[in-house]
Amino acid sequence: MKRGQVWGAVAGAAGAAAGGVAVGVAARKHSRIAAERRRLAAQLSEEPPQLAGLPESEPSSVTADDGVRLSCEEIEARDGRAALTVVLVHGFALDRRTWHFQRQSLPALTDPSIRVVLYDQRSHGRSERAPRESCTIEQLGHDLDAVIRALAPDGPLVLIGHSMGGMTIMALAEQNPELFTERVVGVALVSTSAGEVASAGLPGTLLSRHNPLTRGVGLLARLQPTLVETARRALGDVLWSLTRSFAYGDRNVAPWLVDLVDTMIGVNAVDALIDFTDTVDSHDRVAALPALATCEVLVAAGDADRVIPVTHSDVIAGELPHATLLRFPGVGHLPMLEQPARMDEALIGLIRRSAARAPRRLRRRA
Numbered sequence: 001m002k003r004g005q006v007w008g009a010v011a012g013a014a015g016a017a018a019g020g021v022a023v024g025v026a027a028r029k030h031s032r033i034a035a036e037r038r039r040l041a042a043q044l045s046e047e048p049p050q051l052a053g054l055p056e057s058e059p060s061s062v063t064a065d066d067g068v069r070l071s072c073e074e075i076e077a078r079d080g081r082a083a084l085t086v087v088l089v090h091g092f093a094l095d096r097r098t099w100h101f102q103r104q105s106l107p108a109l110t111d112p113s114i115r116v117v118l119y120d121q122r123s124h125g126r127s128e129r130a131p132r133e134s135c136t137i138e139q140l141g142h143d144l145d146a147v148i149r150a151l152a153p154d155g156p157l158v159l160i161g162h163s164m165g166g167m168t169i170m171a172l173a174e175q176n177p178e179l180f181t182e183r184v185v186g187v188a189l190v191s192t193s194a195g196e197v198a199s200a201g202l203p204g205t206l207l208s209r210h211n212p213l214t215r216g217v218g219l220l221a222r223l224q225p226t227l228v229e230t231a232r233r234a235l236g237d238v239l240w241s242l243t244r245s246f247a248y249g250d251r252n253v254a255p256w257l258v259d260l261v262d263t264m265i266g267v268n269a270v271d272a273l274i275d276f277t278d279t280v281d282s283h284d285r286v287a288a289l290p291a292l293a294t295c296e297v298l299v300a301a302g303d304a305d306r307v308i309p310v311t312h313s314d315v316i317a318g319e320l321p322h323a324t325l326l327r328f329p330g331v332g333h334l335p336m337l338e339q340p341a342r343m344d345e346a347l348i349g350l351i352r353r354s355a356a357r358a359p360r361r362l363r364r365r366a
Helices: 007-018 021-044 102-108 137-151 164-175 177-182 212-223 225-247 255-266 270-274 277-282 286-292 311-319 340-357
Strands: 058-063 069-075 084-089 114-119 157-162 184-190 296-302 324-328
Touching: 058 137, 069 137, 084 102, 084 137, 084 164, 084 340, 102 114, 102 340, 114 137, 137 164, 137 277, 157 164, 157 340, 164 177, 164 184, 164 286, 177 184, 177 286, 184 340, 225 255, 286 311, 296 311, 296 340, 311 324, 324 340
Parallel strands: 084 114, 084 157, 157 184, 184 296, 296 324
Antiparallel strands: 058 069, 069 114
């Protein structure tokens, strides 16, 4: 979704635009929102962190079990002797840039030293577009398994998933509980759900498989992709404003952070994203959560999340009584971007507890 198409909101908004409605709305609101963006940028005078400050990484790719190519990235431990591997799994409509701050902070750890693996989920970011029938959370679980087998074949693991990335981890736990007993020593589930996703929040409206507008946009995007993409661009600043509203709790968030989400969503085709609506809508993996009982678990969410309400995290924590539950007051769906320092502190704590739990015989050695 281009220029602020937030998750399924873009799909719905693009559909309205294609019908001529949202274009008119965009025209009326464009000037006001553009002026607000300039005001925020001037007021905050905050420049985006330079990419030059990111740690060196090794690009790679993994072929999923059905032949789809997954774009990956590996960041080795500074001392070359990682105690464990941390795998970061992004959410719906985004890509691995979701972890912009964490890819800087986590590899800097020395106690313990870790290596970090990131990848783009199928049909997202730089990964290959997948057939519609394969765009399921079940398949995403198999994809994560393929990434682990290829890029982290031995040693203890910490899995960190945001939104649909958390659902991906649950799917893997459902498919391969032995992996969590034998190798996964820590799990973070950030702004995610174990089931009944469509009961509230964004999935309950625009992402619902029962929403005729979403269905119609999906069909139109497959038949007339140029028309839909043109409509997305026509929405411009209006959709940027939608992104800010759904991604963040703070309306005065730095504009570059909204731009980052806007850009991530913008690389994904509308129909590619709509391919995932059925699987998000029907996701139910509460029964898989006991597989995490042998792991250190962090459950984190913003209490102003309009995409997946914080009550879903409460349910997960209720099923895992030994988990650490962290709420971010006033924060939206992306606490790792909106409150990176606090998120980093929690993740580093999880990693250290997980490293202490890992049996010595499983510790990775260079």
